[in-house]
Amino acid sequence: MLLENLSLLFFKNYDEASLSFSPHINCFIGDNGSGKTNLLDAIHYLSLTKSAFNSSDAQNIKQGEEYFMVKGRFVVEGEKHTVLCSLKQGQKKTVTHNKVLYEKMSEHIGRFPVVLISPYDTDLIREGSEERRKYFDSLISQLNHTYLEQLIQYNYILKQRNSLLKQFAERHYFDKDYLHILNEQLVPFGQQLAQERAAFLETFVPVFQKHYRHISDSSETVTLTYKSQLLGTSFEQQLLQAERKDLALQRTTVGPHKDDFVFLMDGNPVKNFGSQGQQKSYVIALKLAHFEVMAERQHHKPLLLLDDIFDRLDEKRITKLMQMVAAHTFGQIFLTDTHLDRTDKILSGLSESIRRFEVKEGKVSLIG
Secondary structure (H helix, E strand, O other): OEEEEEEEEOEOOOOEEEEEOOOOEEEEEOOOOOOHHHHHHHHHHHHHOOOOOOOOHHHHEOOOOOEEEEEEEEEEOOEEEEEEEEEEOOOOOEEEEOOEEOOOHHHOOOOOOEEEEOHHHHHHHHOOHHHHHHHHHHHHHHHOHHHHHHHHHHHHHHHHHHHHHHHHHHHOOOOHHHHHHHHHHHHHHHHHHHHHHHHHHHHHHHHHHHHHHHHHOOOOOEEEEEEOOOOOOOHHHHHHHOHHHHHHHOOOOOOHHHOEEEEEEOOEEHHHHOOHHHHHHHHHHHHHHHHHHHHHHHOOOOEEEEOOHHHHOOHHHHHHHHHHHHOOOOOOEEEEEOOHHHHHHHHOOOOOOEEEEEEEOOEEEEOO
């Protein structure tokens, strides 16, 4: 799979930009704050219909403007696919594929997969369980459309249930029958999500461990486990047992939205016992496993986005990654860096197809 070109209009710090890409390696070179990462984020948006960094779509509109547009043409097995994402202030986001509007945004997820390796990846280790759930939910959703639909339904019913619990508190009444109807609707989706997550890790963990050994050249044993309230127990019974607590807190306190993915090294939490280098190796191995599993399931390689890795990783880990690039483990690559000389030195001899772009204050130009 390739991304042939990209066009932007009022996206983040860009008035407009139009780029055509190399089928192998594409480099965005510029100072910090110039807009390099925003180009990677635009590619991420085309793939997943959302930013990798902003939770609100409206935050992607350039300050002072009314709308943004991101457009790109993918090539998959010889077929061309034009994707256009746009948003106008106060209106719903629209996404079209070959000029046909999606009725449901979820239909797009997984068609044009992408993997991003960024300096913020260690947040998966340092932050709370929500970050890890979002990461694995996004990964599984790109591979399993049924899982995505179940997740959407679960979150919709969960929102209704939480709203009802707040109403009970605000209006000083309790409708047990209505609450139990929502329980009955929530239970099958919740149980299925937990089972799918557990099953996914069974295949994912060995691939992750393989990549950790390669990246780190170390002897520690790493793994990750799924910590769920639901496995081996009745979700319906748990909801009934937590009813009084839910009423008091005005939110649903049990279910897969409270579960976690536990990152371990030699049986201990990586967050507390892993060095900074070990934590970086851990998250890179996660992303490389993410790439391999997705490439195998989708039957084509995802786009690989590398954000500022030459600044943030040590020479050993960069060398390991570049060895994989040289071996054509990856397909099309997009990377950012602040120094052209460093980029050229690291990429020397890896590919005859390298395209370099200079990024300066929201403007992009081809180098050379």
